[in-house]
Amino acid sequence: MDFYTQGSRIIVEDTSNFVLSHILESGQVFRYTSLPNCYQLITKNLICILKSEAKRVIIESNNNNYFIKYFDLHNNYTHIKEELAKFSLMRDAISYGYGIRILGQWELEVIISFIISSNNNIGRIQKIIENICASLGKDMGGWHAFPTLEQLSEADTDFFVKAGAGYRAPFLVKAIADINNGALKDIDKDTTELARASLMQLAGIGRKVADCILLFAYGRHEVFPVDTWLDKAYCHLIGKEGRTRAEMSAELEGIFGKYAGYAQQYLFYFYRKTYKNMEDE
DNA sequence: TTCCAGGGATATA
């Protein structure tokens, strides 16, 4: 094992598969803040402080077990990268974002966050989520928990508009009401295909947002969300044009199989950070 | 001023 616990800390000793900037800046999570020498991360009703030291990372919280699962610490990323590196198109992306991991986040938080994410940019997404948490989430003393389903249910369209969600505000209200009525209660037992279909029944959730939710919250690591960056990268990677995003997603899931979600994260991080350089070539 | 952001809903044919 590459980590151990020590009181309120998790010590990650092998940083060849764990780099905070790679994990947090790969677009899968929004409630983190860069502070001098560390990051502060809030998820659900928990907070942790993340510090990079020489050859180790320290995760400080009051719930080690939660964050061991959250950071996917029992998974073998050396093996995942070896499997993905068999595809030549993956090699640059893996060396660039070698410390990426796929987080195991709270379902409701990911659903709300990614409804907000549609046709939006990461900075604004973060701001809108913080506005919602500050108004609805429990005051934890200097920070706010992500609101519960009950707390979210009390908010109306006008509230989400004021939070900055724009035209997505009515989607949020409808989706929250449907979740409250049990729309997603059995999807843990469903096949990924059925789970995706259930998610896409909710307002504001299409194929891409559903795939992000499946990958980042439901542990369906075989899905490959295609967003605007993967859309741009697809022709460069695969050499085909004229595909819809759903077609690209299905094809890439076929290529990478049970590692498709990981492949997608390495590629997203690489192409989003370096796309301008690619255009200059 | 125009374009873009981890897209989706809706109208139209």
Next chain:
DNA sequence: TATATCCATGGA
């Protein structure tokens, strides 16, 4: 089923 257009908002 497939394509076109609209949707708030703010930064580049």
